Amino acid sequence: MSQIAKAASIGGGVIGGGWVARFLLAGIDVNVYDPHPQAQRLISEVIANAEYAYTMLTSAPLPKRGVLTFCTSLEEAVQDVDWIQESVPERLDLKRSVLAQIDVAADPKALVGSSTSGLMATDLQKDMKRPERMFVAHPFNPVYLLPLVELVGGKQTARAALEDAKARLVTIGMTGLIISKEIDAFVADRLMEALWREALWLIKDDICDTETLDNVIRYSFGLRWAQMGLFETYRVAGGEAGMRDYLSKYGPCLQWPWTKLTNVVDLDTDLVDKVASQSDAQSGQRGIRQLEKIRDQNLVGIMQALKVGDEGRGWGAGKLLADFEARLWRIASKTQMATGDQTLRLLDLKVPAAWIDYNGHMTEYRYTQCFADATEALFQQIGVDMNYVNGGHSYYTVESHIRLLAEAKLGDALYVKAQLLPSDGKTIHSFMSLYRTSDNTLLSTYESMMLHVSSKEKRAVPPLPEIIGKLKPLIEGHSALPVPDAAGRSVGMKPARA
Amino acid sequence: MSQIAKAASIGGGVIGGGWVARFLLAGIDVNVYDPHPQAQRLISEVIANAEYAYTMLTSAPLPKRGVLTFCTSLEEAVQDVDWIQESVPERLDLKRSVLAQIDVAADPKALVGSSTSGLMATDLQKDMKRPERMFVAHPFNPVYLLPLVELVGGKQTARAALEDAKARLVTIGMTGLIISKEIDAFVADRLMEALWREALWLIKDDICDTETLDNVIRYSFGLRWAQMGLFETYRVAGGEAGMRDYLSKYGPCLQWPWTKLTNVVDLDTDLVDKVASQSDAQSGQRGIRQLEKIRDQNLVGIMQALKVGDEGRGWGAGKLLADFEARLWRIASKTQMATGDQTLRLLDLKVPAAWIDYNGHMTEYRYTQCFADATEALFQQIGVDMNYVNGGHSYYTVESHIRLLAEAKLGDALYVKAQLLPSDGKTIHSFMSLYRTSDNTLLSTYESMMLHVSSKEKRAVPPLPEIIGKLKPLIEGHSALPVPDAAGRSVGMKPARA
Structure with missing residues (x-):
């Protein structure tokens, strides 16, 4: 490879x-x-x-x-x-x-x-x-x-x-x-340059200011291009009549006066001043570091949104991300198999912007997501991966109990530890704890019961032997650990803070 | 108004x-x-x-x-x-x-x-x-x-x-x-037209095919433009040196040979054939209805991702969505105040693509999100809104117990019913049920305990009187309802399927 x-x-x-x-x-x-x-x-x-x-x-x-x-x-x-x-x-x-x-x-x-x-x-x-x-x-x-x-x-x-x-x-x-054929500026900059040239004309001619222009892009075609690009977007717009019909319908526009501004704009002092001062008015209230952070958080959010596109298969840049993650999991499952003699450290992540609520803290259901992702990590380790699921088997969560003990903030590094409570593997009874990495503060505990099912037969069945072979040593290794105090609790019992 | x-x-x-x-x-x-x-x-x-x-x-x-x-x-x-x-x-x-x-x-x-x-x-x-x-x-x-x-x-x-x-x-x-000044094609189509013209040249000259071109856009600048547009993107790229410096540095490129293709491409039969057949190869395995669905689901995902941008305040098209939702909540809270004599119907939604896991079902933590959103709807009804939170008060979830009883699929319509169990309002003890709308199947139950806190004093305090005034009639109205069987359960108790 x-x-x-x-x-x-x-x-x-x-x-x-x-x-x-x-x-x-x-x-x-x-x-x-x-x-x-x-x-x-x-x-x-x-x-x-x-x-x-x-x-x-x-x-x-x-x-x-x-x-x-x-x-x-x-x-x-x-x-x-x-x-x-x-x-x-x-x-x-x-x-x-x-x-x-x-x-x-x-x-x-x-x-x-x-x-x-x-x-x-x-x-x-x-x-x-x-x-x-x-x-x-x-x-x-x-x-x-x-x-x-x-x-x-x-x-x-x-x-x-x-x-x-x-x-x-x-x-x-x-x-x-x-790129098949070599030209100056290749493909991306060629396209960006064309739009940039037109944008400068629009500013120079006072058709709109830079903020309006940016809003035009990000409230309309920017959202389309981020996921489908140009030709596929037009294909969809063309509808059932097809791409050929679309081109014959809208092709003539190319010859309309819309395209008269094909000469190159002179980026002289006046235009530079105009663009710079409009940009200050538009974005100057935020520093570059802050804008960078917002940009990165938005990119993360968009790519994560696209990762679940096409009904979970991933779309565009999100498909690339999904493929890369699958690769990372494959590598990790070869190198990081747990020893089974202690609780498992299953997840390391930082709290992204999308997980923050209006209190400035990580939203409740994102705690559940941490545990769900940790469960996913456990599955990867015992061989319950996409192939296994596509083969007709999977674990389903039947119920869970979560306690939220302390807050997590934007950018906090977190990790999950998991303990498997005694079970036969047809059910998995797990108890997990979410910690802040910097000071090992316990943020949340989560107890869950999962059931192994055949998705074809629509009923609970034992896992395949290769899964049991990996799961059993983990459960046995954990059997000597004390059962956590918080396991078996119900909502409203006197709170235990750790 | x-x-x-x-x-x-x-x-x-x-x-x-x-x-x-x-x-x-x-x-x-x-x-x-x-x-x-x-x-x-x-x-x-x-x-x-x-x-x-x-x-x-x-x-x-x-x-x-x-x-x-x-x-x-x-x-x-x-x-x-x-x-x-x-x-x-x-x-x-x-x-x-x-x-x-x-x-x-x-x-x-x-x-x-x-x-x-x-x-x-x-x-x-x-x-x-x-x-x-x-x-x-x-x-x-x-x-x-x-x-x-x-x-x-x-x-x-x-x-x-x-x-x-x-x-x-x-x-x-x-x-x-x-748009300040009237011109043909206004702003958006002017910009799109410029890029479209360049794209057609790239296809005509065999620099790349339509699929590569679309991928170039959606793996790179498309993701930037969807959230910041053009000028703000360049401002960030320019860094601390500022927009003026950026323009003086990259302005000269406009005069480079990159822009030589400013004449208008002839969309003749050959080019139409070429674009149409490349587009078939790229996207033809999916029908237009399917592509439309994928497009819409991606747009929903991107706008939802941007809604939590800028640390929860919303960014770009996501800010528009957040503002619109706030407006809908204001209107609803005036017209839909519950009567208090029966359980509350708090949420109506359809399961979006982003909520589906690789089993084809709604992911576990999205069940929690339904209940979190329903809790949010409850808060809106009793006056715990952004103003109240900004004033230094809020409810925090302390713990919750969720049971997952049946699956939800992509596009399923769901709703939540809530019952408030006896409490003084300083805590809210709620029991909620998630149903599929089409057949009223019970999908999940959720029991939670929330605590009213002062975010300044960092401790539990009673809610302000106007909140108690709205909350108390609800709790009292529910006091005659039977306590649900599943309330007070712990994980691993014999499952009750309804």
Whole structure:
């Protein structure tokens, strides 16, 4: 299976730092080289943001974080790595010379990606001796959340290098789309540029201000494009008559006067002043850090919403997230099988924005979600996964009792410990406790009874032997643990605070 | 307060039908006129989709659905209505004559909006005697979910009419953005057109196929634009250096070769064939109805995710949803106060896609969410709203016991009944039951204990008198009801199935 064993990032700005965070969170060691005097501080800030957002995005088990090494030279940074990502400023001469330096110093087989948002690989790779392993790998800010990498080869790039890069990107939660033909700015920036040009005309001509324009996008087509893109959106709009009919109906509009503004707007001082002051009026009451946080929390929320799209199968960027999580679970179930002689630590997560109520605390039902996710983690460990469920078997929760003992706030790190009470495995009787990681405060307890059922026969049946084989040692290992005081309680009994 | 007393829709296609659904769901009676022989069937389909999606979008109490009347003439349809929406096909001559007919037959004070996506109000209103009340009100498909209406006046439109329209749109869950200056295609279609033109070039030149292009959008900038639009996204990307710095840095790119394709693509037979066949390969395995459903469920999920953005205050389209729900609650609390002599019916909703697990059933913690939302509805009825919470008081759930008795599936209509058990109001001891609406099957029961606290003093205190004044009659009214068998149970007691 394709993997990245160790990576190097040449350049540690917002984009380079985003790559570094992606690698580290996927468990990959990273060397960084950036001569900027503030590089260590800047990159640490990006990583902190990334880790904060990422642990809100998923509660799937992340591997042990990779080791970050700041290097004092490019040559040192690229030693013994198999993926080198160049993210230096957007100047052809600079990038070309940096890539040539990388080429000489690196393992001949290491892949070399450039984060350029518009320059062509053909031009970038000209001074390289091994240009066949070099390609554009264009990510999107924030790199630690947005999954897309445009992969574009130059004239000398080997197709195999692009395919290899695509396969490896999956392992860090990203997706590489290979762009068939090389052009300036590739696909995404080409599209963004077209809209940006039109937007500047609208501002220049006083048709609307920047805030109205942004609201127009995010109250209408932005919501459509986030999940279906352009062509599929139009296909749906076209209805049963089909795409061909739609095109013949709306194609002529292209020739209407709507498109008269195809010349390039002059971004002179006046227009810069206008855009900047309108943007201040629109967004200036919030600082950039605050806007970044809101952006990241929204992205997390949107991707989580899309993760359950298409009736739970995942849709668009949410499908990518679901696939990545399934991958993380597969890896974790191989490496993290519990020993069975103590309570299980089943979940580590941070409280995301979507879980907060108007009191500023984690909403009641999100406590239940923590325990449900922890139960899911337990299932993964004993082999009750999608394949098992698709095979017609599953555990259903029959009832549960939850006590809410202390509050959790936005961004709090939490974990769940689980104890399995005696049962035959046809039922699972579990008692779980939710803790705040920073001070091990007990936030909540949860007792539940689950029943193993055949979804075809619609009745309770014993689990398959391979499940019992994994479950039994856990239950037996826990049999020596004392039964928690709070187990067997009913609502309204005198509260026990711990 | 501005309202729409009764509306008329001239045209009952996808757009006209979407307007009709918006009006009806907001409790407004609607007259429809559409000479198309299939109009009744088509419009009923749109309304069914709308109702399905809308009840997934919000569990706030919708008013009693308006009455729909199909009229046999335009003149009949516009009688005694105060908002007329024209949604006939996109031809200037046709729209102009229809608007002139509306003008003659309608109340002189009724507002007249046109759904045109690009024609100018100035041209549309030329034959009207009272053109001052006519404007473009351009909505977005699906009209029943996307909140935006571009409001654009013509030369003869009164500014007051635009302001009035904007105020009234709020009452049907939409938001009107007044576009300052009139141009063809306004703002949204101007922007979409620019990107669409570029996209067609990319397909024509074989840079990528339609599926890759759509994925590029929805894995990257689509996710950004859905929540922040264009200028705020760039502002954040620019970082602390500010918008001015960002523009000076990236402005020059506008003059780079990226923008060379500013001429208009010829959508000839070859290109139509190419786009249509690529689109078939990309999306053809799913029918249009299925894609519509997926689209609507994703839009619901995204807007719900954004509703809790900005730490619960709501962001973008989610903020609009939150504001609309607050409005619905205010109206409902005035009209639907329970009598107190029987159990309370607190919640009516449909199970949205995001609530389904891989078994195809509603996930465990969403049962808890139903009860949490029902508790929220109870709070609204007794005056525990945002103002009360901001004043420093609130109820916190201390513990709860839930039994899951039967499954709920995607799209199932559900409701909650609540019984308040004896208590002094400083604690609320409630027992709730979740039912499937279609057959009144009991799906789940939930017993909870809540404590009234002062968030400043961080301790339990009695509620303020106005709360007790509303709560006490409810508790007393319920005191004659039998205590449910399942109250006081603990986990693992012999299950009672009803």
